Amino acid sequence: MYKILKKKILNPTVTLMEIDAPFVAKKAEPGQFIILRVDKDGERIPLTVADFDREKGIVTIIFQVVGATTEKLNHLNEGDSICDFVGPLGVPSHVEGLKKVAVVGGGVGCAIAYPIAKKLHQLGANVHSIVGFRNKDLVILEDEFKVASDAFFMMTDDGSYGKKGLVTDALRELLENGEQYDEVIAIGPLVMMKFVCKLTKEYNIKTIVSMNPIMIDGTGMCGCCRLTVGGKVKFACVDGPDFDGHEVDFDESIERAKMYQPFERKAHEEVCNLFKKEVH
Amino acid sequence: MPNMSLKRNEMPTQPACERNKNFKEVALGYSAEQAIDEAQRCLHCKHKPCVSGCPVNIHIPDFIAKVAEGKFEEAYQIITESSSLPAVCGRVCPQETQCEQKCVRGLRGESVAIGRLERFVADYHNENIKTAAKAVQKNGHKVAIIGSGPSGLTCAGDLAKKGYDVTIFEALHLAGGVLVYGIPEFRLPKSIVQKEIDTLKEIGVKVETNMVIGKVISIDELLDEYHFEAIFIGSGAGLPRFMNIPGENLNGVYSANEFLTRVNLMKAYKDHNDTPIQHAKKVAVVGGGNVAMDAARSAKRLGAEEVYIIYRRSEAELPARHEEVEHAKEEGIIFKFLTNPIEILGDEHKFVRGIKCVEMELGEPDESGRRRPIEKKDSQFTIDVDSVIMAIGTSPNPLIKSTTKGLETQRWGGIIIDEATGATSREGVYAGGDAVTGAATVILAMGAGKTAAKAIDEYIQSKKK
Numbered sequence: 118m119y120k121i122l123k124k125k126i127l128n129p130t131v132t133l134m135e136i137d138a139p140f141v142a143k144k145a146e147p148g149q150f151i152i153l154r155v156d157k158d159g160e161r162i163p164l165t166v167a168d169f170d171r172e173k174g175i176v177t178i179i180f181q182v183v184g185a186t187t188e189k190l191n192h193l194n195e196g197d198s199i200c201d202f203v204g205p206l207g208v209p210s211h212v213e214g215l216k217k218v219a220v221v222g223g224g225v226g227c228a229i230a231y232p233i234a235k236k237l238h239q240l241g242a243n244v245h246s247i248v249g250f251r252n253k254d255l256v257i258l259e260d261e262f263k264v265a266s267d268a269f270f271m272m273t274d275d276g277s278y279g280k281k282g283l284v285t286d287a288l289r290e291l292l293e294n295g296e297q298y299d300e301v302i303a304i305g306p307l308v309m310m311k312f313v314c315k316l317t318k319e320y321n322i323k324t325i326v327s328m329n330p331i332m333i334d335g336t337g338m339c340g341c342c343r344l345t346v347g348g349k350v351k352f353a354c355v356d357g358p359d360f361d362g363h364e365v366d367f368d369e370s371i372e373r374a375k376m377y378q379p380f381e382r383k384a385h386e387e388v389c390n391l392f393k394k395e396v397h
Numbered sequence: 398m399p400n401m402s403l404k405r406n407e408m409p410t411q412p413a414c415e416r417n418k419n420f421k422e423v424a425l426g427y428s429a430e431q432a433i434d435e436a437q438r439c440l441h442c443k444h445k446p447c448v449s450g451c452p453v454n455i456h457i458p459d460f461i462a463k464v465a466e467g468k469f470e471e472a473y474q475i476i477t478e479s480s481s482l483p484a485v486c487g488r489v490c491p492q493e494t495q496c497e498q499k500c501v502r503g504l505r506g507e508s509v510a511i512g513r514l515e516r517f518v519a520d521y522h523n524e525n526i527k528t529a530a531k532a533v534q535k536n537g538h539k540v541a542i543i544g545s546g547p548s549g550l551t552c553a554g555d556l557a558k559k560g561y562d563v564t565i566f567e568a569l570h571l572a573g574g575v576l577v578y579g580i581p582e583f584r585l586p587k588s589i590v591q592k593e594i595d596t597l598k599e600i601g602v603k604v605e606t607n608m609v610i611g612k613v614i615s616i617d618e619l620l621d622e623y624h625f626e627a628i629f630i631g632s633g634a635g636l637p638r639f640m641n642i643p644g645e646n647l648n649g650v651y652s653a654n655e656f657l658t659r660v661n662l663m664k665a666y667k668d669h670n671d672t673p674i675q676h677a678k679k680v681a682v683v684g685g686g687n688v689a690m691d692a693a694r695s696a697k698r699l700g701a702e703e704v705y706i707i708y709r710r711s712e713a714e715l716p717a718r719h720e721e722v723e724h725a726k727e728e729g730i731i732f733k734f735l736t737n738p739i740e741i742l743g744d745e746h747k748f749v750r751g752i753k754c755v756e757m758e759l760g761e762p763d764e765s766g767r768r769r770p771i772e773k774k775d776s777q778f779t780i781d782v783d784s785v786i787m788a789i790g791t792s793p794n795p796l797i798k799s800t801t802k803g804l805e806t807q808r809w810g811g812i813i814i815d816e817a818t819g820a821t822s823r824e825g826v827y828a829g830g831d832a833v834t835g836a837a838t839v840i841l842a843m844g845a846g847k848t849a850a851k852a853i854d855e856y857i858q859s860k861k862k
Binding site: 140141144154158159160161185186200202203204205233246249264333334337338339340341343344345350355369372373375376380381384387 | 419426568569570593606608609612613616635636637639641645646648649651652654655658660664670671672673675738746794795796
């Protein structure tokens with residue numbers, strides 16, 4: 118069992134948890150992920166490592182409540198435990214040797230983008246961070262990003278905070294103004310990453326994306342998380358989750374992400390109803 | 398007087414029309430009377446050919462003699478001298494090509510039903526006998542086992558019985574390997590696997606789940622930092638193959654590993670379970686091994702109306718166990734022999750809607766000795782399906798190989814060992830089972846675990862001197 122040491126609500130749907138997991142903390146690197154199971158009949162879901170403290174043996178996860186399992190997880194509190202927590206899995210992000218990077222985060226994807234920006238900053242790179250949210254209420258990790266960035270750009274869809282527009286609008290402006298990046302790192306919804314890649318392709322800037330397909334084991338034994346990169350089939354859990362965004366078949370990944378949508382909707386409703394009943 | 402009936406006692410089973418709608422065990426097992434009667438068919442031959450047919454050389458006529466006398470627990474003790482997982486092996490071993498193939502009674506009539514008797518004895522013990530595990534004098538030496546499948550469990554059991562401090566490291570959240578994620582409940586109830594693992598824990602074996610060796614801890618760290626004196630790698634062959642045909646990434650195309658993991662390990666077949674699975678109406682399973690049979694029969698139980706096995710050779714070449722093929726047929730699985738898929742077709746939402754195949758004919762034997770299938774000209778046809786399960790084999794996962802310096806492997810990923818001992822190119826590191834051979838059988842993996850346990854014991858004892 119893995120104890121929840123800290124729980125912090127970041128916005129109405131996004132929660133941060135610190136988990137007591139010394140083995141994972143000892144090896145984790147930015148870009149890697151964990152698989153967890155909330156309870157003994159639970160499913161296995163992947164979440165990216167948002168932060169870690171090797172000495173204290175703590176791993177931080179940040180998740181958005183989108184379905185049954187994240188709903189259940191969000192109902193747990195400090196001192197509660199989760200059943201399984203395995204990792205670190207996947208290949209760490211390659212950040213060494215980069216001098217100037219644009220880190221682009223969308224929504225809860227910022228939780229994955231942040232540790233990478235932090236690591237780049239620690240390594241002395243010039244980091245421009247562009248983060249995007251639907252509205253002001255959903256903003257997370259703003260202060261953390263500012264500390265890790267040489268320049269910081271906040272975008273909201275409705276203009277309720279920062280500048281109105283999409284992350285691609287901000288990135289395009291920077292590129293048009295002649296900013297030169299060794300690499301762009303984009304993490305967020307598939308559609309966002311797809312359009313960031315479309316933009317950077319015009320400028321011929323290498324772009325790394327962190328893919329988030331459906332996973333089960335996360336160790337390479339099933340191929341559920343497969344995607345097409347450069348015309349070849351890759352397993353995101355062992356070959357990724359980072360890939361060259363200009364090589365990824367985003368349309369295929371977007372379709373594959375819809376595989377269980379009706380099931381997920383139903384499961385989420387059932388869990389919500391369950392929690393409602395408990396309240397009465 | 399031996400029972401000279403040419404036929405073995407029938408195995409009671411659930412009727413096909415009922416069992417293809419549930420996940421309960423198909424074969425129900427012998428009653429005590431049936432077991433005693435069957436045991437009396439053994440002639441107790443002096444040269445005991447059956448024993449040589451068993452990869453772990455169980456003293457077969459001896460345990461059968463005890464069954465015939467009704468001394469079931471004594472029979473169990475005889476089996477467990479050689480085998481750690483009798484309730485499992487009695488169910489899933491391909492006995493027809495092992496012990497039972499060598500049985501003298503099989504020369505005229507049917508061989509003694511050794512597997513069924515082994516299963517009866519193990520089930521009898523598990524249901525009726527509650528003895529505390531024999532305390533073993535600890536010898537103070539630490540051994541790590543990577544993987545909790547049949548080879549790892551066997552190696553762990555043998556070493557623990559010799560007094561070693563054994564820790565099994567398992568990547569998934571449940572121990573058992575293919576016994577829990579691969580072989581379905583209707584062939585091997587998970588409570589039986591759990592019982593066998595609990596028995597190992599009682600004799601002191603520690604099981605650490607959620608430990609992906611190569612990621613969480615490396616082999617070198619186990620040796621240097623955690624002071625294990627020897628390691629056995631039994632990590633299996635869990636990397637699925639795909640055909641690399643168009644449409645393989647459509648929604649509704651599964652590797653058999655994914656499909657069976659969702660069904661068996663995650664129990665997606667149960668209502669209100671958190672892990673989803675597609676309940677397809679028409680399913681094509683590509684392949685002809687036991688994994689293909691398991692996937693097809695599981696798909697049927699999930700409610701599919703039509704389930705096809707698509708196999709590129711003919712029925713005679715099917716690698717699956719004969720009994721499983723028979724069960725599949727009884728349950729209504731449709732076999733398409735000499736058929737090979739060339740493309741999977743999708744609808745506008747990228748969900749599977751059909752599988753395009755060609756007919757094959759058999760040519761000259763290839764290097765494996767099997768006749769090579771050749772495509773028939775202009776023989777394309779399409780089967781309407783909404784799910785495709787690829788069961789065309791697996792290979793060893795490269796994770797341990799890629800994170801362990803100096804561990805030599807074959808080009809296809811199998812760990813290279815000395816067959817007599819299981820020793821790898823790294824001192825103190827042994828390996829066995831599918832990680833070495835590629836996908837094979839439970840009992841061969843157990844045999845490899847036994848061989849390595851013996852070699853590890855000799856290695857550590859010789860170091861002491």
